[in-house]
Amino acid sequence: MRFYALGRPWRIAIIACLTFLCLVSFNLTLSRNFHSSPADINLFSSVQRSDRLLTQELLHILEDDVRRHYDQNTLDLSEIKPYAQKFTALWNMHLQRNDLSSDDSLKQTISNIGSILYPWLTAGSSNSFMDFLESTFTRERGIVITSGRQQFRLCLHLVYSLRTILNTDLPIEIMYGGDDDLTVQERNLLANAGHDIRFVDVKKILVDPDNLIELPGSFAIKTFSMLVSSFRQVLLIDADGVFLQDPKVIFENKQYKDTGTLFFHDRIFSGTTDEAIALAKKWLKNTKYYNEIIKDSLFFDRKTGHEMESGVVLIDKLRTLSGLLLTCHMNLKRQREQVTTPHFYGDKETFWLGYGMSETRFQFTEGYAGGIGRYRINSTTHICTLQLLHFDESRDPLWINNSLLDFKLANDDVYARFEAWDYGAEPSSWTPDDDCGYPNEYQYGTPTRNITPVNTEIKGLLDKMTHLAKELDLKAVELGLISINHKQVD
Numbered sequence: 001m002r003f004y005a006l007g008r009p010w011r012i013a014i015i016a017c018l019t020f021l022c023l024v025s026f027n028l029t030l031s032r033n034f035h036s037s038p039a040d041i042n043l044f045s046s047v048q049r050s051d052r053l054l055t056q057e058l059l060h061i062l063e064d065d066v067r068r069h070y071d072q073n074t075l076d077l078s079e080i081k082p083y084a085q086k087f088t089a090l091w092n093m094h095l096q097r098n099d100l101s102s103d104d105s106l107k108q109t110i111s112n113i114g115s116i117l118y119p120w121l122t123a124g125s126s127n128s129f130m131d132f133l134e135s136t137f138t139r140e141r142g143i144v145i146t147s148g149r150q151q152f153r154l155c156l157h158l159v160y161s162l163r164t165i166l167n168t169d170l171p172i173e174i175m176y177g178g179d180d181d182l183t184v185q186e187r188n189l190l191a192n193a194g195h196d197i198r199f200v201d202v203k204k205i206l207v208d209p210d211n212l213i214e215l216p217g218s219f220a221i222k223t224f225s226m227l228v229s230s231f232r233q234v235l236l237i238d239a240d241g242v243f244l245q246d247p248k249v250i251f252e253n254k255q256y257k258d259t260g261t262l263f264f265h266d267r268i269f270s271g272t273t274d275e276a277i278a279l280a281k282k283w284l285k286n287t288k289y290y291n292e293i294i295k296d297s298l299f300f301d302r303k304t305g306h307e308m309e310s311g312v313v314l315i316d317k318l319r320t321l322s323g324l325l326l327t328c329h330m331n332l333k334r335q336r337e338q339v340t341t342p343h344f345y346g347d348k349e350t351f352w353l354g355y356g357m358s359e360t361r362f363q364f365t366e367g368y369a370g371g372i373g374r375y376r377i378n379s380t381t382h383i384c385t386l387q388l389l390h391f392d393e394s395r396d397p398l399w400i401n402n403s404l405l406d407f408k409l410a411n412d413d414v415y416a417r418f419e420a421w422d423y424g425a426e427p428s429s430w431t432p433d434d435d436c437g438y439p440n441e442y443q444y445g446t447p448t449r450n451i452t453p454v455n456t457e458i459k460g461l462l463d464k465m466t467h468l469a470k471e472l473d474l475k476a477v478e479l480g481l482i483s484i485n486h487k488q489v490d
Contacts, residue, residue: 059109062086066113075339077283077357080117080329084358085287087113088322095319118325120332121227124207136205137317141233142171143247146225147190148181148216151239153411153482154403156190157469158241163194165464168246170235171196175225177216178203186481202228212332219346220331222310227328232318238311240408242400242465244458245392250314253365253393260319261362263352264390265298266306267369269430269442272299276343280353288359293352298368308348309369309388311401323360327351365390368424371444372400372454374417376436382445383420384436391423397458404462404469407441412487413473418462420451 066083074080090110097106107130114129115122122132143162147155155174162168174190176182178201187199203215205228215221226234235247256262277300284290294300299307317324330340330350340350355362373385386408388401406414422445433443445451454462476482 056105059105063109063112066116070116072119075334077330077339081283081357083117084322084326087117088358088360091322118329120206120208120212124209136228136230137232139171139230141251142173142231143235143237144173144175144225144229145237145239146175146221147239148176152186153476154408155239156472156476157404158237158239159190159193159197160468160472161465162243165468166243166246168248170248173198173200173229175200175202175221177221181216185479189476189479189481214333220336222347223328223331223350226315227324233316236313240401240403241311242404244397244399244461249392255363255365256314259361259363260316262314263362263364264309264312265364265368266304266309266348267388267424267430268298268304270305271302272305279343283353284356287356289356293356306345306348308352309401310348310351312399313351320360322358323355323362326358327354330354370422370424372418372421374419376443380450381447382443383451384433384441384443386441387416389421395423397421404466410485412485414487415466418454418459420453422451
């Protein structure tokens with residue numbers, strides 16, 4: 001009996017069963033063969049060859065299910081979770097194909113479902129969802145830095161150190177949200193740092209006629225900037241970041257090559273709330289990587305208030321698109337104001353939660369953030385600092401968060417003294433210490449071991465960067481772009 005000779009109720013029942021079996025089989029195959037070639041994972045293509053009409057019907061049912069049942073106005077992230085997971089499965093099927101540019105029913109379904117789940121991406125544009133992606137991912141890899149006027153001074157320090165001291169040749173895109181966010185004069189001075197520095201007004205790409213995003217949106221602009229940057233492999237660096245090696249080395253990280261992501265842990269500081277843990281568990285419940293996520297998490301053990309440090313984030317957008325899209329969704333105006341920010345600080349936890357909910361693989365580096373700063377008075381076991389220190393796979397210092405300044409929020413001319421560092425392994429701790437100097441400065445360390453003195457090479461590099469930063473300060477003040485509070489140092 002031919003399939004289409006059956007009555008419609010029977011056809012729907014059979015198709016639904018086949019849809020379920022196809023997706024289950026594909027997910028099992030994908031989890032076993034994440035690095036397999038397109039020829040090794042051919043479930044979808046074999047179904048397509050055997051009955052193209054049946055395949056199109058399966059895809060139509062998937063799309064119809066999302067279109068009929070997903071409420072775009074809901075604030076409950078549990079509602080988008082199953083549909084984001086379907087998008088992940090379809091996107092992974094798409095990646096297994098030899099010709100990603102081919103125009104077919106799978107690609108059209110992905111585009112349609114993407115437009116339903118994430119309408120803000122193409123709102124106000126004539127491009128389809130897939131057209132937008134194909135026109136955006138045009139360069140292989142590079143650095144993205146988000147900078148408004150408030151971050152301009154620190155961005156100057158970062159960009160010039162990358163180009164003139166570390167001599168990295170990675171292309172740089174500096175993202176901002178409108179001319180009021182970063183002026184032409186500020187952009188001109190940044191551009192003088194060296195070659196291949198582009199400026200991207202994110203608001204001109206994400207038109208946002210319905211005000212769903214509302215950029216710059218403080219921390220939120222970071223996730224959207226990663227998405228719309230021209231790089232397939234994108235390294236996000238906060239404006240207050242300080243790299244101690246050429247950032248190119250991070251693309252060779254084994255964990256990144258395995259998963260297409262590299263996330264850094266935050267410092268171990270304070271505990272989280274019961275509400276935040278309950279919410280995170282609710283969102284991650286029954287997801288593929290749930291046990292793996294909570295197994296070594298100090299956040300779920302209530303030992304730290306922040307799991308992730310988003311000062312540096314590395315992702316391959318092509319391999320992990322679904323996770324990034326859901327992360328952006330969590331940073332929409334309503335979501336960040338009413339759902340995420342009341343329980344989590346800024347964009348930090350939205351990365352791993354978005355990836356986890358969408359069942360997109362991700363990887364954290366080993367250990368939590370260490371510290372680098374000046375010795376606490378009469379101590380060899382603790383330092384006073386606001387600077388977090390992260391290490392590479394060989395435990396060599398890789399980058400610092402919180403700028404070269406002693407206290408960046410003071411906007412003064414006092415630069416940090418980098419005398420000693422330590423790895424972020426338990427039981428090292430960060431505790432507020434008013435005796436350190438600033439009201440909200442921390443002491444970092446553990447009584448059971450000494451802090452390691454900064455070696456000559458790193459000390460020389462940081463001294464060189466500090467000297468350059470002071471010269472840039474003078475130039476920016478002379479041009480009337482910044483003002484600096486002068487502080488008498490004892």
